[in-house]
Amino acid sequence: MTPxxxxxxxxxxxxxRRFEERCYEAYVERKIGGxxxxxxxxxxxxxxxxxAARPGHDYVITGYRDHIHAIKCGADPKAVMxxxxxxxxxxxxxxxxxxxxxxxxxxxxxxxxxxxxPFPLAAGIAKGLKMKGSDAISICFLGDAANNQGTFxxxxxxxxxxxxxxxxxxxxxxxxxxxxxxxxxxxxxxxKRVCGYDIPAxxxxxxxxxxxxxxxKTAVDHVRSGKGPYxxxxxxxxxxxxxxxxxxxxxxxDEERMWSKRxxxxxxxxxxxxxxxxxxxxxxxxxxxxxxxxxxxxIKFAEESPEPSVNELEKYVLADNDPYVRGGVR
Amino acid sequence: xxxxxxxxxxxxAQDEEMTRDPLVxxxxxxxxxxxGTYKATKGLYDKYGAERVIDTPISENGFTGLAIGASFIxxxxxxxxxxxxxxxxxxxxxxNSAAKVRYMSGGQLTAPVVIRSPGGTAHQLGAQxxxxxxxxxxxxxxxxxxxxxxxxxxxxxxxxxxxxxxxxFINEHELMYNMKGEVPDGDYFHPLExxxxxxxxxxxxxxGYNISVHWCLEAAEFLATxxxxxxxxxxxxxxxxxxxxxxxxxxxxxxxxxxAEEAEAPVGVGSEVIAIxxxxxxxxxxxxxLRVSARNVPIxxxxxxxxxxxxxxxxxxxxxLKMFGK
Numbered sequence: 001m002t003p004x005x006x007x008x009x010x011x012x013x014x015x016x017r018r019f020e021e022r023c024y025e026a027y028v029e030r031k032i033g034g035x036x037x038x039x040x041x042x043x044x045x046x047x048x049x050x051x052a053a054r055p056g057h058d059y060v061i062t063g064y065r066d067h068i069h070a071i072k073c074g075a076d077p078k079a080v081m082x083x084x085x086x087x088x089x090x091x092x093x094x095x096x097x098x099x100x101x102x103x104x105x106x107x108x109x110x111x112x113x114x115x116x117x118p119f120p121l122a123a124g125i126a127k128g129l130k131m132k133g134s135d136a137i138s139i140c141f142l143g144d145a146a147n148n149q150g151t152f153x154x155x156x157x158x159x160x161x162x163x164x165x166x167x168x169x170x171x172x173x174x175x176x177x178x179x180x181x182x183x184x185x186x187x188x189x190x191x192k193r194v195c196g197y198d199i200p201a202x203x204x205x206x207x208x209x210x211x212x213x214x215x216x217k218t219a220v221d222h223v224r225s226g227k228g229p230y231x232x233x234x235x236x237x238x239x240x241x242x243x244x245x246x247x248x249x250x251x252x253x254d255e256e257r258m259w260s261k262r263x264x265x266x267x268x269x270x271x272x273x274x275x276x277x278x279x280x281x282x283x284x285x286x287x288x289x290x291x292x293x294x295x296x297x298x299i300k301f302a303e304e305s306p307e308p309s310v311n312e313l314e315k316y317v318l319a320d321n322d323p324y325v326r327g328g329v330r
Numbered sequence: 331x332x333x334x335x336x337x338x339x340x341x342x343a344q345d346e347e348m349t350r351d352p353l354v355x356x357x358x359x360x361x362x363x364x365x366g367t368y369k370a371t372k373g374l375y376d377k378y379g380a381e382r383v384i385d386t387p388i389s390e391n392g393f394t395g396l397a398i399g400a401s402f403i404x405x406x407x408x409x410x411x412x413x414x415x416x417x418x419x420x421x422x423x424x425x426n427s428a429a430k431v432r433y434m435s436g437g438q439l440t441a442p443v444v445i446r447s448p449g450g451t452a453h454q455l456g457a458q459x460x461x462x463x464x465x466x467x468x469x470x471x472x473x474x475x476x477x478x479x480x481x482x483x484x485x486x487x488x489x490x491x492x493x494x495x496x497x498x499f500i501n502e503h504e505l506m507y508n509m510k511g512e513v514p515d516g517d518y519f520h521p522l523e524x525x526x527x528x529x530x531x532x533x534x535x536x537x538g539y540n541i542s543v544h545w546c547l548e549a550a551e552f553l554a555t556x557x558x559x560x561x562x563x564x565x566x567x568x569x570x571x572x573x574x575x576x577x578x579x580x581x582x583x584x585x586x587x588x589x590a591e592e593a594e595a596p597v598g599v600g601s602e603v604i605a606i607x608x609x610x611x612x613x614x615x616x617x618x619x620l621r622v623s624a625r626n627v628p629i630x631x632x633x634x635x636x637x638x639x640x641x642x643x644x645x646x647x648x649x650x651l652k653m654f655g656k
Contacts, residue, residue, distance in 0.1 A: 059403070093436030102435035109402055110435060114426050120392045121427060124399020131353060131381065131405060154392025161387070316437040317472050319495040325474075327490055327521030 001051065001213060003277050009051065009209055010272060011286055013043040013265050016068045018290050019077060022299065023067070023084060023098075027244050031303075032084045035113075036098050037065040041239040044264035045171045046072050046141065048212025049232070052220045053139060053167075059107045059125045061118045062141040064099035065238075066111030069141055074106035077294075078301040087305035094308045095316060107136070115176075116149025118142060119168070123155045126164035126229075137223045138166040144190050145176025156197040159229040167223045169216075170233045171206060177242045178250045194231040206234030207262045237262075331512040336478075336502075339485035339513050340370040340446070344408060346517070347492045348378050351406060354492060357384035357393055358410030367412050368448065368507045394420035394445070398428045398497075401443045406492050414449030414463045414501070421466075428497040429472035444491045445499045450541060450592055451629050451640050452504040460629035460636075462593035464501045464539075468570040468602070475570035476522055477501035479543040481511035483567055486520025494522060501569070503541045523568050525576035531562035534586035534650055537577070537603055539566040542590040542641075549590075549646035559650060572602055578610040585616040588649050592640060595623040620649045 001009065020038045027036050039046075042065075050060075050072040062069045067080050075091055083090030084098050092102050099113040109125060112118050122140030129136050146152060147170065159166050170190045174181050182188050194201035200222065204215040212234055219230045237259035241248035272278045334342070348354045360367055362375040362385040375383040386393040390411060397407035411417045417424070428441040451460040467475045474496050478484040484502070491498035528543055529550050536546035543565045550561035564580050566572065581587050587607055589600035600621035607619055625639045 061399075091436070092434060092438070095436045096434045100434040102438050104435065104438040109399075110431070110439065112427070114422060117395070117422065117426060120395025120423065121399035121402070123392075124396040124401070124405075125403055126399075127396060128353075128400040128403040128405040131355070131400075132403070150389075151392055151395065154387070154389035155396070157387055158389065158392055158396055162384075316433045316435075318432070318474070319440060322495050324490040324494040324519055325496075325522045327486065327519045 001210065003275070005051070006268065006272060007278060009047060010265065010268050011290070013047050013209065013268065014287060015290050016043045016047070016071070017265060018287070018294055019071070019298070020067065022294050024240070024244070026084070026299070032098065033086065034097050034099070035064070036084070036244045037242065038240050039065055039068045039238070041259065041263070042171055042173060042206070042236045043068065044209035044212050045169070045206050045234045045236055048209045049139065049141070049169055049216040051213045052216035054136070056106045058136050059109055059129070059138045060141070061109040061122050061125065061138070062111055063115065063118060063143065063146065064111050064113045065143070066099065066101045070101040070103050070108045070111070073103060073108035075101065075103035075108055078298050079103070081298045081302040082305045085302040085305070086307060087302060088308045089301070089305040116142070116146040116151040119146070119149070119151040119155035120158070122166050122168070123159045123164050126159065126166035127162065129165055135224060137220065139169060140166065141169045141171060143176070144170055144172040144174070144181055145184070147190055147193060148176070148185060156194060156199060156229070160197045160199050163228040165223050165226070166229045167219050168229065168231045170231065171236050172233055173236050173238045175238070175242065175251070178246060180250070189233070191231060191233040199229050199231055201231035201233065203233040203235065206236035207264045207267065209264055209268055331514060333510055334481055334513050335507065336481045336484050336509045336511070337369045337507040339481035340488055341372050341374070342513070343485045343488040343492070344371065344374060345377070347489060348374065348382065353404055354406040354408065355382040355384060356408045356410065357386050357397060359386055359388055359412050361385060361410050366410065368504070370410065370446070370507070390416050390419040391423055395423035395427060397443050398423055398441045401441045402431070402439055406442060408444045408446060408492060411445060411447035413459050414447040415459055415461050417445070417447050417463060424473070424499070425470055429470045433472055440495050441497045442495050443497050444488065445497070446488070446502060447500070448502040448504045450503040450505065451636065454631055454633055454636060456631045457628035464569050465593055465598045467499045467501070468599070470570070472497070473570065474498040474522055475501065476568050477540040478567060479540050479565050481509065482513050482518070483520050485513045486518045487522065487567070489517065490519040490522050493519070498522065501540060506541060523571060523573065525564050525566045525568065525573040527562060527580070528565045529561065529563040531560040531584065533560045533584055534588060534653065535562045535564055535580040535584045536646060537564050537566055537587060537589040539569060539591070539599065542592055545641070545643040545646055546590050548643035549650065552643070552647055553650055557651065557656065559654060561650065566599070566603070569599060572606060574606050574610055577603060577606050581607055581611050582614045585614055586653060587619040588622060588646060588653065589619065590622045590641060590646050593624055594626045595621050596626060598623060617653050620653060622646050622649050
């Protein structure tokens, strides 16, 4: 990454942080309903991987902690926020909500709320890309706890047997909802579980965006070159609870303090300050500008957008007027 | 019109669609090299190769999810799930991914997969290979459920399902793959919505689907010959959505209804059809509608017990005679 890239990456990660913090406020104000799973602490994961991939060209799929992955693919943050507000202008027209952001135009194939559900879907997208002779790859972001579902093993097996262009990114934040990984999972290092499928797997620091980028570059190049699936484990930490309904009482304060010293944004910022690329004042100005953008553009758009019409409640259940439903001889 | 077996009709439909569209693929356990448990994919592996005729690991939820994911970007997968009992393992992907993705993406994505699977009681296969699951699938918004009763329907519905933009579940039956019937020679697409009158009649409507259509036809012949009762048989080839207009039209004509289903009665096709009759044409009725269905037990192994658990044409005859006070 060039110094200019690093400054952009810093800005994008700070934007991701402020966007999610503003979602928290909107949730507390009851502007956002349902479940809300936030990303602060994990920003370097999506950022670093998507720096190495081709956003908008490669296909990305993930679980319910999905706002930032969608934005990284090119989704308009205004449409993402409007979706959280349940508005017709939302990315899923208010039908999806926080856990189901979609932006198919930018190849963001959705957030799914069954833990482990996207594993085989990602392999299937990869199968389709292979059939079409595309140079795009399929990238699946999920948390460590998803690896205890059967779909993890079923999908790794099929991806290897059929040599599919899929990159599985495991954001290991050490907790499955409120249960610490060593209390639920026999092998804590997730990359070790992948060796049974003869798929290359590595574990790196998920808090250092430059480390993530370098590891992801190797991973993406491997998959894109036709060598088959790859597994990348990123060690990370989420600052908030699993969702907004989570009191976060199960984690030790020492542990939280330790991880807060490894904040992905602060680490990159300090590195850029030390290198003389930016000043702390530049950073503060960047932050102010982001906060202003979120308030004056994104929140304003979400607030002012219309809700879906109840008359269109049944729209999107099935295809409209599909000719083959009527049958006939052709 | 050529006469062919049900499995041949399915094979021909897949062969034609695979020739037409290189993005059509078939996958399932033993569909490739082995040629398919019911021969429905016979010869396709040699013709189209391993990339498009895929022998899967025994991972129903995994390979169903994989097919759904491929369908997101234009692939047209036809999944064979060897027995509908195994489809329970794939319910997460069918229910949570395929059926809901169009809605929860605000219409951006669709999952045009076809899932073929035989359900039903065959010959002493025991509780875990004999279940009927259509009642579960027909209750899922966003999923089409059809159930062909003849080779013609099997051919035409599979062709239409492959080209349809919605996910379609095709409920087949293990005992019907060798059934013979006429199939149109050219491209024929059977409707994926509606019902059809398999035998016109005046006195009572017998509603059936898939194998129970044939029980109804057998019962109708017997009742006409021995009791002078003229039964209309309506083939509910679509279970989701059920054909409200067709049900109403027939009951408004005969004023009586018996619904025959191989599955157990609770929360089933019969209860849905009776609910529709109540909603659409209650005052047309001359008698309370009756259900003929399986006993509410896991299907037993012993042949006598198995036979006793499943309804037959004879049970339909008894129900009709009871309705007419005979």
